[in-house]
Amino acid sequence: MPAHPMKLVTIICEALAHAAVTRLLREVGAHGWTVFEVQGVGAHGERTGEMAELGNIQVEVIVPAAVCDRLMERLEKDYFPKYGMVAYEADIRVRRPGKF
Amino acid sequence: MPAHPMKLVTIICEALAHAAVTRLLREVGAHGWTVFEVQGVGAHGERTGEMAELGNIQVEVIVPAAVCDRLMERLEKDYFPKYGMVAYEADIRVRRPGKF
Amino acid sequence: MPAHPMKLVTIICEALAHAAVTRLLREVGAHGWTVFEVQGVGAHGERTGEMAELGNIQVEVIVPAAVCDRLMERLEKDYFPKYGMVAYEADIRVRRPGKF
Numbered sequence: 001m002p003a004h005p006m007k008l009v010t011i012i013c014e015a016l017a018h019a020a021v022t023r024l025l026r027e028v029g030a031h032g033w034t035v036f037e038v039q040g041v042g043a044h045g046e047r048t049g050e051m052a053e054l055g056n057i058q059v060e061v062i063v064p065a066a067v068c069d070r071l072m073e074r075l076e077k078d079y080f081p082k083y084g085m086v087a088y089e090a091d092i093r094v095r096r097p098g099k100f
Numbered sequence: 101m102p103a104h105p106m107k108l109v110t111i112i113c114e115a116l117a118h119a120a121v122t123r124l125l126r127e128v129g130a131h132g133w134t135v136f137e138v139q140g141v142g143a144h145g146e147r148t149g150e151m152a153e154l155g156n157i158q159v160e161v162i163v164p165a166a167v168c169d170r171l172m173e174r175l176e177k178d179y180f181p182k183y184g185m186v187a188y189e190a191d192i193r194v195r196r197p198g199k200f
Numbered sequence: 201m202p203a204h205p206m207k208l209v210t211i212i213c214e215a216l217a218h219a220a221v222t223r224l225l226r227e228v229g230a231h232g233w234t235v236f237e238v239q240g241v242g243a244h245g246e247r248t249g250e251m252a253e254l255g256n257i258q259v260e261v262i263v264p265a266a267v268c269d270r271l272m273e274r275l276e277k278d279y280f281p282k283y284g285m286v287a288y289e290a291d292i293r294v295r296r297p298g299k300f
Contacts, residue, residue, distance in 0.1 A: 036158075062186070092190045093188060094188040095176050
């Protein structure tokens with residue numbers, strides 16, 4: 001089976017947003033993700049103090065392009081205003097695309 | 101020295117597959133990798149319960165394209181049938197390509 | 201707001217280089233990064249024993265392309281000779297580009 005193009009979405013946020021992010025991932029139709037506990041030093045440019053020095057998580061989720069767009073739009077509209085959060089997408093190729 | 105195109109292969113799997121994955125990485129000729137302990141919520145699409153809620157690892161390894169293909173083929177043939185596992189590749193550019 | 205092209209720079213190094221790497225990130229103008237504690241098995245090709253089996257960190261930082269180049273050059277010139285270290289860059293698209 002050849003590798004299949006997908007999107008990897010990475011969300012770095014306060015740990016307190018964990019449950020809310022998980023709820024959104026289920027809502028947009030993601031089937032699996034991983035959660036890392038990280039030390040984060042937040043963006044100090046425009047929004048000082050927005051992300052705490054400790055207590056952040058990084059969530060990584062593999063999704064088809066359409067789900068990526070839906071996820072990003074929801075994050076931007078409903079989550080960015082409420083939580084210290086960064087989100088980005090990258091192109092990956094997965095095996096077993098049927099899982100996502 | 102300019103950046104050199106390589107592949108980053110990411111393997112998310114049950115912690116119990118750690119030794120088997122490490123063995124494969126050595127076999128295909130990888131020279132270094134990192135291991136993260138992660139919380140994973142597995143693919144619930146076709147194979148419910150395949151990956152446990154806890155006890156997963158994420159392995160990241162930088163390899164030349166030829167090694168990436170060999171690694172992916174071996175994972176697919178010999179490891180996917182046995183372990184709860186996801187694998188994907190991405191394009192990166194490294195410094196010091198001689199190390200990989 | 202559309203996604204904005206940026207670079208993700210990943211640095212894997214000995215934990216003892218943490219403070220030095222952080223200093224460099226501030227110097228080149230990075231505004232935020234995450235730090236992971238990882239188990240690393242180092243490059244055993246040309247430089248045996250350069251990275252310890254334990255006590256490594258992975259630092260991930262989102263930067264504009266110009267900062268990526270400056271960071272990579274400084275790492276290569278001033279840090280690679282001193283520390284067991286690997287650095288690579290990848291293309292990503294972020295929301296809220298003003299933060300970086």
